[in-house]
Amino acid sequence: DTGVSQDPRHKITKRGQNVTFRCDPISEHNRLYWYRQTLGQGPEFLTYFQNEAQLEKSRLLSDRFSAERPKGSFSTLEIQRTEQGDSAMYLCASSLATGSGYTFGSGTRLTVV
């Protein structure tokens, strides 16, 4: 499978716990994006990497959220002290070049109870 992989597919956690999601982009893609999508809304931008550099962070990304892409390949998104409002689908996308199509992973659906 040469697409974008995300793990886990589903995560249920208790409020206050920390969670970490992983994204493996298409191998030759140097750009990687994280988005969050809630029911009835389009995906909202969270953060963006070019290689290992995190170039932009949305104000939606509170200080409880952190993302890394240590070797410019896979990325992790961690949410600390989860809140019920964090329940959403977290989508990762990658691309090779500006203006080209972006490929999304299947997403990680987070439910905070």
Place this chain on the structure above:
Amino acid sequence: RKEVEQDPGPFNVPEGATVAFNCTYSNSASQSFFWYRQDCRKEPKLLMSVYSSGNEDGRFTAQLNRASQYISLLIRDSKLSDSATYLCVVISLGGSNYKLTFGKGTLLTVNP
């Protein structure tokens, strides 16, 4: 004004109908434009890019009007399998970084 706004929908049409979606964007410096399709509980998938000259892919036609800052998607002879949410996506340049901004999506249901 939101960066990307779409027809609120939902659209319910019979098989064989022609349906059009519109989308407007606020950043006149936006670079690239796409339509994505998203099935229920699935990830968005690229449907087609949108060019100023207009482009067609089978039953789907996309148009871009830079002067009016709107994008459209026309689906002809709609099929049951076209039922999905259609997302308008705009790529904008912010500093040296490119960002995809999605519209809220328009839900289409094609009925037999």
